[in-house]
Amino acid sequence: MSEQIDPPAQEGGDRFWRFGPIFAAAWLIYLAYPIGEVLAKPSWFARVAGLTLVIGFALLFLGTFWAFRRGHRHDRPMSSALAWGSLTAMLAITALLSLMLGTTAFGLTIYIAVIAVMILPSVQSVTLVAAMLASVELLPRFVPDWEPDSFFGFQLIVSALAAWGITQIFRRNHELAEARQQLADLAVVAERERMGRDVHDILGHSLTVITVKAELAGRLIDLDPARAAVEIAQVEALAREALGDVRSTVSGARRVDIAVELGNARSALDAAGIGADLPADADDVPLRNRELFGWALREGVTNVIRHSGAQRCFVALDPTSIVVSDDGRGMATDAYSGGNGLRGLGERVKAANGTLVLGCGESGGFRVEVMSQ
Structure with missing residues (x-):
């Protein structure tokens, strides 16, 4: 049994990463400004060199983004060496284009800021963005023929903040998807534990009764063959019933009810030769407690038959509690609580916000009490 995250919910968090390269490539249209400046150069060598640098920058930007995206989707973060190598190369290209074009090349720092926020730790990315901001604001004031322009600094800050916000949103969505998958896995584990507990309790009770009736039939086969045949027929019926119960439990269709379990308990105790002091009915038990009390009665009677050596079993029932005891x-309580049956009953009681009390009965035997609201 397994559960997967619904495709639409998962796609919502991964859409950015799936279409990210197209989104990143679309923004390269702003490289038209430095390209226009390059093509306006009178020297063919300057034009070729400038175009080569701009194209190299665009390929570096897209390649770095692709490597980051691929690492994100496969939970393999980009290495620090690769990240800084790509950023250093882009910074070098920006510096060379600045020598050729002046402040027009400062527009490339916006691309560097965006990719730095995505691939670097917070402290490193903030430091790099601050250094570029200082450069675009201060260098034009000291380099001849470069005119200061605060628009580049403003764009740099806004772009870095936008990239940081978008990255955080989609990282949180990715973490949320992982958390949902973990919850689904935990639900599968819980369902397996529930199924195992139910099958154990059902087979424990059914096989105990089958064993008792088979032993009785064995003793009667020479003394009273007709009665032995009846007991054997009941063993066959019980075996079929147990098989059906297991199938119903696996399919999630089976529900235990206290009224049904009272009849089963009377039959099982009678087959084991143990007197049964049971309520006549369970009409006063509210619906919210009927299944829990049914499991408590089943487990309590199974323990009486298997472990107690009792002559009589007593069951007291009211709307909020059930007590199973024997003589x-x-x-020892520790011995009983160490069994899988009572441990499973304790889990059921806890899940229903009830109370399980184990101890000695008034007749000297063992006592199981389950209280619920």
């Missing part, structure tokens, strides 16, 4: 030899 047998009793057993």
Whole structure:
């Protein structure tokens, strides 16, 4: 059994990463400004060199973004060496184009700021963006023929903040998707534990009764063949019933009810030769407690038959509690609580916000009490 995140929910967090390269390539249209300046150069060598640098910058930007995207989707973050190598190369190209074009090349710092925020740790990216901001604001004031323009600094800050915000949003969405998958896995584990507990309790009770009736039939086969045949037929019916119960439990269709379990308990105790002091009916038990009390009765009667050596079993039932006790030899509470049956009953009671009390009964045997609201 497995559960996967619904495709639409998962796509919502991954859409950016799937179409990210197209989104990144679309923004390269702003490289038209430095390209226009390059093509306006009178020297063919300057034009070729400038175009080569701009194209190299665009390929570096897209390649770095692609590497970051691929690492994100496969949970393999980009290495620090690769990140800084790409950024250093883009910074070098920007510096060379600045020598050729002046402040027009400062527009490339916006691309560097965006990619730095995505691929670098916060402290490193903030430091790099601050250094570029200082450069675009201060250098034009000291380099001849370069005119200061605060628009580049403003764009740099806005672009870095936008990239940081978008990155955080989609990282949180990715973490949310992972958390949902973990919850789904935990739900699968919980369902397996529930199924195992139910199958154990069902087979424990059914096989105990089958064993008792088979032993009785074995003793009667020479003394009363007709009665032995009846017991054997009941063993066959019980085996079929147990198989059906297991199938119903696996499919999630089976529900235990206290009224049904009272009849089963009377039959099981009678087959084991144990007197049964049981309520006549369970009409007063509210619907919210009927299944829990049914499991408690099933487990309590199974323990009486298997462990107590009792002559009589007592069941007291009211709307908010059930008590199963016997007059047998009793057993240490630790020994009982160490069994899978009572451990499973304890889990059911806890899930229903009830209380399970184990101890000695008034007749000297063992006592199981379950209280619920």
